[in-house]
Amino acid sequence: MELSEQIRQVFSYADQHQEEHINRLREAVAIRSVSQQKEFRNETIRVVNHFKTILESLGATCQLRELGNEDFPDGTKAPLPPVLLGQLGSDTNKRTVCVYGHLDVQPALKEDGWNTEPFELIEKDGKLFGRGSTDDKGPVLAWINMIDSFKKCSIPIPVNLKFVFEGMEEAGSIGLHQLIKSLKSTFLKDVDYICISDSYWLGLSRPCITYGLRGNVYFYVEVECAKKDLHSGVYGGAVHEAMTDLVYLLSKLTDEKNGRIAIPGVMDQVRPFTNEERTLLESLDFDECEYREEIGTDKLRFGDKVNILAHRWRFPCLSIHGIEGAFFGPGSKTVIPQKVIGKFSIRLVPDQDPDDIAAKVIKYLNDEFAKLHSPNKFKVIKMKGSRPWLGDTNDTNYNAAKLAIKNVYGTEPDMTREGGSIPVTLTFQEVTGKSVLLLPIGSADDGAHSQNEKINRKNYIDGCKVFAAYLYFISIL
């Protein structure tokens, strides 16, 4: 099925106005909307207002929905950024597509190993470097560039659009689930399809459609041994050190030889791996060597494509992220930290449930701590949880996306799952009863959450075309 001449005009406009579209990304990247750090909360609020102004300038009607405060473990509070709801078009003869995206980003400091300032968009060799360039400000702006291109060409957008843009996704989408539920019979009532662009291609050149996400459950393990940090020459040998207890506990989370999760019962709800899944994974265009090189490692846990992809997407994994309170700077400080907080999370797959997994983790760590007979204060806290999601790939939403990709890239997309989490995806599906599609535009090597995050100029500009073509096919299928 071919595109109309009008959609081709929109494509030409996007090609000819690349610099304007890149400037939009430059402005957005410059807003330090780091949702996990309280000190940037004003910036997460500012970014939502920034996108409201852009949407309104394109003719959308917008409203901000307040979500109240975030409560922190230390008893403090901070206001949550509002959620931006937008609407463009209300023609009852057209279908309505709801686009979700997030405007917050992961933390980033130049000292983490960035080659450039993370909150300054810098182009080098066709790559646009900057925090949020691919996750998720770039893809959200590709939707906006698409609208701008239709408007400037005076071509009607073939569907009605609704937007749900939030500023807390990287911090677990606090409060958003309740809001989505409350919008069921109002804002979301007439939505026919939902589309999210917040995942990545499997490789560097072949586009994908994503139909599955892992969930996530995040834990803090606190151990406290003293009322202040201690000199290890003066107190070492006399105290039960908090760090020693914590390192022991963290070492008990996975099996030391193969890295499997060692918490009893955690694997019970994982669906069996079928031959059909194996065949699907075998068919995908994925280069193990390219993946290994991108990571910068000589050896992965598995040497073959099927196992690598299965363990990225459809089996759970446990990652230890850091230790708050531990000495980490250069030099050889001889300190015994007073209190340390180990941070780890487990990515979840169907049919695991975050609350059930949390209960198992908390019991296990309490049992292991009891074995130490330590006098230290000990606490395990479940911080946030999100459920895994699987979509149905054989409906108009997915067919429109497949045709859009075929028309923009001249190739069929790979059908992939994603190992990351977008907490609100399943909530959208359950509340609306409508199809949710993940339509990534970024490449596998974009480095979301990592140093030197980027989006390729070509992916950013072509993303706008994919979205235009997708809406066209939604309107005619």
Ligand SMILES: C[C@H](N)C(=O)N[C@@H](Cc1c[nH]cn1)C(=O)O
């Ligand atoms: C896939 C998406 N772009 C993403 O990066 N999601 C985050 C969301 C998150 C943060 N904490 C828990 N979930 C992710 O998968 O880490």
Ligand SMILES: [Zn+2]
């Ligand atoms: Zn992210």
Ligand SMILES: [Zn+2]
């Ligand atoms: Zn994201």
